[in-house]
Amino acid sequence: MHVVIIGNGITGATAALELRQLDADCRITMISGESKFHFSRPALMYIFMGHMSYQQTKPHPDSTWADNRIELLRDWITDIDTASKQLSLHKGGTLDYDRLLIATGARSNKFGWPGQDLQGVQGLYDLPDLKRLHDNVITAKQAVIVGGGLIGIELAEMLHSCGVPVTFLVRESSYWNNVLPEPESAMVSRLIRQAGFGLKLETGLKEIEDDGTGRVGAIITDKDERIECQLVGLTAGVSPNIQLVKETAIDTGRGILVDWSLRTNVADVFAAGDCAEIVTEGDGRNLLQQVWYTGKMQARIAARGLAGLEATYDPGIWYNSAKFLDLEYHTYGQVNLCIPAEQNLYWEHPDGLHSIRIVYLADRVIGINTMGVRFRHRLCEAWIAEQRPLEYVLEHLAEANFDPEFCRRFEAHAAAQFSKAVA
Numbered sequence: 001m002h003v004v005i006i007g008n009g010i011t012g013a014t015a016a017l018e019l020r021q022l023d024a025d026c027r028i029t030m031i032s033g034e035s036k037f038h039f040s041r042p043a044l045m046y047i048f049m050g051h052m053s054y055q056q057t058k059p060h061p062d063s064t065w066a067d068n069r070i071e072l073l074r075d076w077i078t079d080i081d082t083a084s085k086q087l088s089l090h091k092g093g094t095l096d097y098d099r100l101l102i103a104t105g106a107r108s109n110k111f112g113w114p115g116q117d118l119q120g121v122q123g124l125y126d127l128p129d130l131k132r133l134h135d136n137v138i139t140a141k142q143a144v145i146v147g148g149g150l151i152g153i154e155l156a157e158m159l160h161s162c163g164v165p166v167t168f169l170v171r172e173s174s175y176w177n178n179v180l181p182e183p184e185s186a187m188v189s190r191l192i193r194q195a196g197f198g199l200k201l202e203t204g205l206k207e208i209e210d211d212g213t214g215r216v217g218a219i220i221t222d223k224d225e226r227i228e229c230q231l232v233g234l235t236a237g238v239s240p241n242i243q244l245v246k247e248t249a250i251d252t253g254r255g256i257l258v259d260w261s262l263r264t265n266v267a268d269v270f271a272a273g274d275c276a277e278i279v280t281e282g283d284g285r286n287l288l289q290q291v292w293y294t295g296k297m298q299a300r301i302a303a304r305g306l307a308g309l310e311a312t313y314d315p316g317i318w319y320n321s322a323k324f325l326d327l328e329y330h331t332y333g334q335v336n337l338c339i340p341a342e343q344n345l346y347w348e349h350p351d352g353l354h355s356i357r358i359v360y361l362a363d364r365v366i367g368i369n370t371m372g373v374r375f376r377h378r379l380c381e382a383w384i385a386e387q388r389p390l391e392y393v394l395e396h397l398a399e400a401n402f403d404p405e406f407c408r409r410f411e412a413h414a415a416a417q418f419s420k421a422v423a
Contacts, residue, residue, distance in 0.1 A: 002027040003306050004087065004095060006077055006244070007103035010292055011273030013038035013060075014299035015101055015306070020068045022307040028069070029097075033076035033090065034127050037062055042292060044130050045154045049161045082249050082266045099268045099306050102245065102256060103299070106238035106274035106290055109147075115208030120216040121232040124155045137162045140231040144169060144219050146205045147236030148176045150322045153188075155233045156197055157325060167198030167227060169205055169219075180329075181336045181344070184371050187352060188324045195325055200225075208232055238290060240275040253277050255288055260312045262302040270305055272298035278313065291320055317381045327353065332380040333367035335359050342366065345390075345421055347414035356414045360390045373410055374402035394418050 003019060005012045008030050016030050043057040065072050076090035080100070087095045108123025110116050120140070122132045133155075143159050145152050148170045156166045172178055175192060177185035192199050204222040211217025211230075218228045240255030251257040251265045255277030258264055262272045273295035278287040289298070294315065304311035321330045334342075341361050348355040349372075359367035364387040368380050379400050383393050398411045 001025075001098045002029070002096065003099045003101070004097040005030045005101045005103060006032075006087075007105055007273070007275075008032035008035065008038045008072070009041060009103060009105050009273065009295065010038075011105075011295040011299045011302075012101070012103035014296045015103065015272065015303045016070050017064075017068060018300050018303035019306050020070060022303060022309065026307075027071070029071040029073055029095070030065075031073045031075060031077060031087075031095075033074065036072050036074045037065070039127075041126070044124065044127075045158055048130060048133060048158045077244060080245060080248050080250070082269060085268070097268075100270065101302055101306060102250075102264075102269070102271040102275060103273045103295075103302075104241040104244060104275045107241045108151075108234050109237045109239055110234060111236070113205055113207060115210060115216065116234070118208055118210055118216045119214055120230055121208060121234065123234045123238075124151055124158075125238060133158065136231045137164055140164050140229075142227075142229045143167070143231040143233060144227055144229045145233040145235055146219075147234065148172070149179070149235060149237065150176075151238075152233070152235035153192070153324050155235055156192075159231070159233075160195070160197070164231070165196075165198070167200060167229075168192065169203045169221060170199065170201050171204045173202055175199065175201075179336065181346075181357060181369065183346060183348060184329075184355060184357070184369060187348070187355065187371055188327065190352060191325055191327055238274070240277065240288065240290075242275055253286060255286075257286075261305050261310070262298060262313060263305060270302045272302040287315070289315065293319065317384050319377060319381065327372055328370075328374065330370045330373075330375060330377075331368070332375075332377070333359070333365075333384040335367035335369045339366075345418045347410075347417050349410060349413070354410055356410065358390065358393065358418065360393075363387070363389060365390055365393045375400040376402045390422065394422075 039057045046052040079088035143166050174185040175189040206220045206222045209218040256271035262270045274290040301311045301313045345358045354372035357369040397415045
């Protein structure tokens with residue numbers, strides 16, 4: 001049996017290694033035109049800033065793939081013929097498969113802005129984007145970042161390291177407040193301004209101007225303000241990368257439609273990771289999960305399907321973490337979902353750099369947010385999974401601390417305030 005995996009990101013690489021553990025005999029080919037070897041995509045910022053080399057971002061020695069008899073093909077797939085189970089290669093020729101996993105990830109959003117394809121306009125998702133950024137900063141005296149979120153703040157920090165001033169255009173009234181509760185969003189907005197970045201809230205992009213040579217020369221906001229710039233970063237989110245399957249028999253919505261076993265509507269074809277959209281029952285919205293650890297979890301389920309075994313994906317307790325400049329952010333469970341019966345306890349240190357939020361229903365805690373405070377992931381996950389009541393969590397809050405010895409601790413202050421609030 002020949003299994004082909006399109007994409008060598010965290011989902012494709014995990015699926016390949018997992019499949020080899022499940023099936024010692026099948027032939028496995030992993031294809032990527034971006035790079036020969038799997039690397040850690042979240043480390044793009046550190047490569048650019050010189051903190052890590054590309055070689056250091058590879059989680060596995062190069063020999064891992066040969067040792068596990070996983071063939072690496074540096075090429076792009078241009079067409080999938082599901083009837084004949086055949087892939088067309090950009091460099092020429094075809095490749096047959098018995099089972100196929102599509103793990104093509106995501107791509108930066110574009111919304112049809114005039115000038116969005118000019119030189120100097122780019123997203124930040126993959127190695128080609130990183131190369132473009134290296135080239136674009138050479139002549140950039142001013143940059144505009146369209147959109148906020150985690151990719152936007154990383155791109156701003158990268159440009160700041162090169163001495164390029166940055167202005168954010170953010171449609172929301174506060175940075176990333178479509179995800180963060182208002183006080184945490186306000187904290188991030190303050191930090192951005194204190195770092196010297198321009199932050200234009202409730203402001204969108206209208207068009208990007210050509211400087212007369214095919215490069216960006218300025219942008220026009222939806223308030224008709226003109227800002228001169230030589231680099232525009234498009235970081236208004238990402239969408240599933242599904243262009244490869246658009247003209248095939250594989251069903252798509254926002255992403256490649258799959259069931260909870262990551263199977264598509266076409267026999268022997270699976271999809272997982274950022275490109276996959278899991279179809280849910282009833283009136284619930286289909287599930288798109290586009291973070292590193294869910295890509296890894298889905299890969300393990302897909303690998304079992306590729307091996308001919310049954311498995312069902314369980315997304316578990318939601319978790320995410322990131323850094324806004326020097327401010328660490330961690331979230332566990334359901335936060336800021338506006339469930340009618342939910343209640344919130346919020347503590348913020350007077351320095352405006354540390355906060356703890358606990359979200360709960362009458363009988364249990366359902367979510368935790370921390371800013372500038374590290375909690376133990378597994379403990380927070382256990383509290384939510386075990387449906388621990390608020391009183392229990394407050395009593396054991398100090399046990400969640402994950403900071404190194406001698407660091408400042410904030411749990412006692414937060415727990416005292418919370419206990420008074422619910423007394």
